[in-house]
Amino acid sequence: MKKIIRNVIEKQKDQDIVLTSEKYNPLKYSELKYLINKIAGQLSSQGITNKDRVAIVLPNGPHMATSFLAISSYMSAAPLNPGYKTEEFEFYLSDLKPKIVLVEPNSSNNVLEAAKRLKIPICELKIKRDSSSGMFDLFENESNYDLPNENDEALVLHTSGTTSRPKIVPLSNKNIVSSALNISNTLKLSENDHSLNIMPLFHIHGLIAVLMSSIISGSSVYASHGFNALKFLDLAKIEKITWYSGVPTMHQAILLRAQKKLELSKQLNLRFIRSSSASLPPAVFEQLNKIFSCPVIEAYGMTEATHQMSSNPLPPKKQKAGFVGIPSGPKICIMNNKNKILKNGEIGEICIKGENVTSGYENNSEANEASFVNGWFKTGDEGFFDNEGYLKISGRIKEIINKGGEKISPLEVDNVLMFHPLIEQVVCFGFKDKMLGEDIAAAIVIKKNQICTELNIKQYAKEKLAKFKIPKKIFFVDEIPKGSTGKLQRIGLAKKFGLE
Secondary structure, eight states: OOOOHHHHHHHHHHTSSSEEESBBBBEEEHHHHHHHHHHHHHHHHTTOTTTSSSEOOOOOSSSHHHHHHHTTTTSSEEOOOOOHHHHHHHHHHHHOOOSSEOOOOOOTTTTHHHHHHHTTTTTEEEEOOOOOOOOOBBOOHHHHOOOOOOOOEEEEOOOOOSSSSSEEEEHHHHHHHHHHHHHHHHHHHOTTTTTEOOSOOOSSSIHHHHHHHHHHHTTTEESSSSOOOHHHHHHHHHHOOOOOOEEEHHHHHHHHTTTTTTHHHHHHSSSEOOOOOOOOHHHHHHHHHHHHHSSSEEEEEGGGGGGEEEEEEOOTSSOOOOOOOEOOOOOOEOTTSSSBBOTTTTTTEEEEEEETTOOOOTTOOHHHHHHHHHHHHHHHHEEOOOTOOOOOEHHHHHGEEEETTTTEEHHHHHHTTTTSEEEEEEEEEEETTTTEEEEEEEEEEEEEEEEEOHHHHHHHHHHSSSSSSSSSSSEEEEOBOEEEEEEEOOOHHHHHHTOO
């Protein structure tokens, strides 16, 4: 069978549930099949072909999920963060050149003004009050349409652009189906599984690791309206979920609630908890494992790999705290700066190749030349394999701190400080130093109603770290800046704290 999103949906059992949500009846696979065919016909009736793009600007929930599935089953979906300002929308829409922009009924989103300036038509979803989760219409008429091929673009996203202009990442049907299959196999998903999606569906993690991996296995997803730590445990119990996936900051917020509701946390009887998109501190790994009495599966993903590259396996195999597991889909190697593949234990750049890896950035030959070597894609992450073949990420190459010739991974310092009993969150980062070139600073959130001093932190670091790894400057903050997906932001902190 060809690796096409449409085929993945069509092969599932009609009577099985695919989506549940707060306000609507459960959606069956038979209804999803009807929806993807209907929407393709409606788009075709407007002269929109399977080679075009449609931008999706919707809040998290069942209609965001089904609009992505319906669009990507026919053409290319371009989901955008609904929280963008008008100027940001103008940049992304100009870059992507979609034929139309999908918005919710009676929308007042900033994208309306941006689309108007760019003369891109807006289309509001038409939703019937008594319909199943995620059912909608776009246009009245339908016409015949051409089916997409494996290599046709089905999803387009931008890189985060923390160090440069965001790059366009086109992902094909084959990329998406291959990655979803890798994740489903890693997690041994079946039609008996039911997950709770807390990730934003304009991001690769939620779209592929939760939504598409569930669909390829014939299982179901609760399409939440976003992450709410206060409601998570009760909702998980009501929905009888078997697993969930999130970023470390979400797991930490859930832990705070779980520690106050220990009995409920045990009652959930989760099959596993998955973490990805940022490094999970070993201290958080251990607490999750203890409180929920289930395996914690840390995985490693990125947009250019259509999410997953490696993952810790399920029991009876080992899960290693602080490691992102074994290759789980694409091939992975460690390469030095002369493009030589290194042995286990040797640190270098993590490189990947496989069916889930993008064929290249759009209209960016310079980035493609820098990112691809001998068929391998260079991730920009530094790491190594241990003797058991588990991958350890030591940091982003651009984030490595060079302190007087000593190379320090801020991630390593984060993980040590997170074991301090009074620290809730920490992010270490580099700043310019006249004598050493660079030195280390740390932004720290202290646990509620606790008191901790700079001296306490430095004494603890002195016991656990080599002298040159101890942060020179400590900043106590109420909150550490996060990106749109909840990832703690390391780049830009030096400027924020007046160190540049």
